Amino acid sequence: MNAPMKNDDLLLRVRDLRMGFAAGRGGQVLTAVDGVSFDLRAGETLALLGESGCGKSATALSLLRLLPPAGRVLGGEVDFAGSDLLRLSEAEMRSVRGGGMAMIFQEPATSLNPVLTVGRQIGEVLERHRGLSGTAVAARALELLQAVGLSDAERRLGEYPFQLSGGMKQRVMIAMALAGEPRLLIADEPTTALDVTIQAQILDLLRGLQDERRMGMLLITHDLGVVARMAQRVGVMYAGEIVEEAPREIFFTAPRHPYTHKLFAALPDVAARGRALETIPGQVPPLSAMPAGCRFADRCPHVEVRCRERSPGWTDLGGGHRVRCHRFAEIAPAHRGDPGVAVMPPAMPTPSLLTVDALKVHFPIRRGLLRQTVGHVKAVDGVSLELGRGRTLALVGESGCGKTTAGKAILRLIEPTGGSVHLDGRELTGLPRAALRPLRRQMQMVFQDPFASLNPRLTVGDILAEGMQALAIGDAGPERAAAIARLLGQVGLPVDAAGRYPHEFSGGQRQRIAIARVLAVQPDLIVCDEPTSALDVSVQAQILNLLKSLQESLGLAFLFITHNFAVVDYLAHDVAVMYLGRIVERGRVDEVLRAPRHPYTQALLSAVPSPGLDDRPVIRLAGETPSPAKPPSGCHFHPRCPRASELCRTSYPDERSFSVSHRVNCHHA
Known part of the structure; x- marks a missing residue:
């Protein structure tokens, strides 16, 4: 301080x-x-x-x-x-x-000028407020990008905002703000x-x-x-x-x-x-x-x-x-101290609903006049998961690690390159579209941005009826209208919401509509892609309560994609940590979050800011996540790992078990 x-x-x-x-x-x-x-x-x-x-x-x-x-x-x-x-x-x-x-x-993304290079945008500030010109502008802009920790800063000066990740763009914004000192x-x-x-x-x-x-x-x-x-x-x-x-x-x-x-x-x-x-x-x-x-x-x-x-x-x-x-x-002062550790009771055996084995999604890189394939982006590279009925599996990791791609590939919204996905014992990969269509009723997805995923030209009632009609659920007319009214009640929205449009609702209400749309077809599995990432804590609490109560009453299974570990701790039963297209650690929430074995999991947990007077040290990771188009040899995490050895650089680690459920891919776990 x-x-x-x-x-x-x-x-x-x-x-x-x-x-x-x-x-x-x-x-x-x-x-x-x-x-x-x-x-x-x-x-x-x-x-x-x-x-x-x-x-x-x-x-x-x-x-x-x-x-x-x-x-x-x-x-x-x-x-x-x-x-x-x-x-x-x-x-x-x-x-x-x-x-x-x-x-x-x-x-x-909306504050940076899309038609000017990074160097030009920083240069404008330096010319206006520091009186610099010529080579002094370029030299100072380079110093600023290096100061904000942007890798390969010299190359970034000539790039445009669309060529940068979200974290990189934020660093450029900070460099611009600091340029005028x-x-x-x-x-x-x-x-x-x-x-x-x-x-x-x-x-x-x-x-x-x-x-x-x-x-x-x-x-x-x-x-x-x-x-x-x-x-x-x-x-x-x-x-x-x-x-x-x-x-x-x-x-x-x-x-x-x-x-x-x-x-x-x-x-x-x-x-x-x-x-x-x-x-x-x-x-x-x-x-x-x-x-x-x-x-x-x-x-x-x-x-x-x-x-x-x-x-x-x-x-x-x-x-x-x-x-x-x-x-x-x-009103007595509210004291927030150490919440302690609440240990989840031992898991009761539940029948497996989803089994994913060695799932791969490789996107071809095409170049040249003939668009020849010169390589592949290995977005998902051998992911294996298992999810039981009525349970929540959290899939966590940094942006770009392949979480969302894996979720979409499981639902066949993206075609897998390899591996297998079984839903309730039935193989999904390789099924023709006609055979896959009736299975859509069993598996649905709640997307990260409800405003972008809801049709702005349809009323809420029409949005909810669309899936029911497509999958022939219920009869049209009074029966379907009654079902829509029940759905709105389930997610805590008034019946008259059916006649209104998505733009008339708040962000939290739109997320409720997205959840109601999923429930309309009565699924067994719901993939939730960052459904609370942009919500206030009060609205986030409402959505988490809703998901928890729906799981308890309907026996739903959730694959919950997130980078919010507080949400994982509260909602999930099991957790899988993903890095560069592969699972590096998995187990029950108490095992992974309370006793992490992989250095990457330990670094992620140390970086979570605690809402209290907790000054825990943060494990600093060197560099940035490598490109999935050119993953490192050996263990993919070794260029950033504080424990990396020569073995890590040459050999990808096999999976090691520390309990029936806790498994880690690390030579030094």
């Missing part, structure tokens, strides 16, 4: 900031940020935490005056280095952006949807650069683990207001606002494995219908009459801790 700040270190002072969005043609402006105030000092990180739609990103964009066309700053003061940014001209703001304050945007960095969800290893590298990079330059940082996130690792102070936002602010230690040991309590209670962890996660009923109120009193009142378990009538003011609890709640004194 950084040393305590002095008053003369004050870098940013925000007072009563208000902004909104113009709605319709009548000139009405809906307030999205309402009276936000905070201070930020040099070398300090302040985290703004809260659900989607609570105003975190709108606050950040207001500071830089980068609002969309409908955005309006309605009032307040933003004092940065002695200047009120809200009163500067646009020309004056251009010198502040990049040089004084810089921002890492949430989605680098800003005094304040705004990081908006800088690690959302990144693997835990890449996330750990980026967080370490930001913290190291911050310590080196005494740079202030405003960190916007909904990930409590990232907050625990990075922040000195935390501000909790809800419906456009900050409702609690505290130093990191107090925030994680004694939060006082009911909303903060609920966010902690919604986190999946091993201690909650045998029960349903706590959820926050309802949603963040829309901008057009903000309550007159406390904005959390409709969702709060401690609500009383005065909460609905009068907005609570600030109460200073001492030590930099303040809260906005009428009843904070009556």
